[in-house]
Amino acid sequence: MKLGVNIDHVATIREARGTSYPSIIEAATRAEKAGADSITLHLREDRRHMQDIDLYELKPLLKTKMNLELAPTEEMIQIALDVLPEDVCLVPERREERTTEGGLDLINNFNSIKKVCNQLTDGGIRVSLFIAPDQAQIEKAILMKVPVIEIHTGHYADCIGLDEQNRELKKIINAITHANQSGIIVNAGHGLHYKNVQQIASISNIDELNIGHAIVSRAIFEGWEVAVKEMKGIIMECAHK
Ligand code: PXP
Numbered sequence: 001m002k003l004g005v006n007i008d009h010v011a012t013i014r015e016a017r018g019t020s021y022p023s024i025i026e027a028a029t030r031a032e033k034a035g036a037d038s039i040t041l042h043l044r045e046d047r048r049h050m051q052d053i054d055l056y057e058l059k060p061l062l063k064t065k066m067n068l069e070l071a072p073t074e075e076m077i078q079i080a081l082d083v084l085p086e087d088v089c090l091v092p093e094r095r096e097e098r099t100t101e102g103g104l105d106l107i108n109n110f111n112s113i114k115k116v117c118n119q120l121t122d123g124g125i126r127v128s129l130f131i132a133p134d135q136a137q138i139e140k141a142i143l144m145k146v147p148v149i150e151i152h153t154g155h156y157a158d159c160i161g162l163d164e165q166n167r168e169l170k171k172i173i174n175a176i177t178h179a180n181q182s183g184i185i186v187n188a189g190h191g192l193h194y195k196n197v198q199q200i201a202s203i204s205n206i207d208e209l210n211i212g213h214a215i216v217s218r219a220i221f222e223g224w225e226v227a228v229k230e231m232k233g234i235i236m237e238c239a240h241k
Helices: 007-015 024-033 050-063 074-085 110-122 135-144 154-158 162-181 195-200 213-223 226-240
Strands: 002-006 038-042 066-071 087-090 128-129 150-151 185-189 206-213
Touching: 002 185, 002 213, 007 024, 007 038, 007 213, 024 038, 038 050, 038 195, 050 066, 050 074, 066 074, 074 110, 087 110, 087 150, 110 128, 110 135, 128 135, 135 150, 135 185, 150 162, 150 195, 154 162, 162 185, 162 195, 213 226
Parallel strands: 002 038, 002 206, 038 066, 066 087, 087 128, 128 150, 150 185, 185 206
Antiparallel strands: none
16 A cells, blocks of 8 residues: 655645745655655645645656646646646535545536546546545446546544444445446545554555645654754854854
């Protein structure tokens, strides 16, 4: 099972101050050195974290591959066709949401999403659809003949109590089995962290997990003392001159 590291929230910190740091290029290249199998980023319509230029700067520097998350809009399709990431994962997007809160509705948007998939596929990009672990959505993905889907694990991550979590896990396993039987590659992600990823990582036939927020959050504290000590060291050195 591969790990796609989502670096959006490195850009969230950068955008909070409008600085050039922390560098998303450094985040991506260091993630690759640490074992990431792909780098995931989401260009949102409101550009709250990644900016267009980030995609262009990052693409030629990646040693693994770029998995670009996008809403299925004409503007985003044109950007994808220009940047040419290896993968595009189509996601639903609402401006007021904090993060991608659900999967695509393939039932009500079948034709429009199919059209977007065709445009991207014709441009040489592998398309993935971010969908809930719901049999009706899987059926539509099969009908659409997409090569990859990503199962939304957000509800699993939000479950309170083991019973609820096991029910959601069963839905995820059934959805993966169904998609696999039709030859679709299955990824999964959203809301996974160091204490809930184990059950998902134990499911066979998931190709890749995409994880962001938990890794960025953990990285803050893994480097916290180093960062404080270094700043304190500089100040002390200057103060004694
Ligand atoms: N997969 C998809 C399609 C997403 O939209 C996101 C969030 O941007 C993730 C995975 C990663 O989610 P998290 O940041 O909660 O790990």
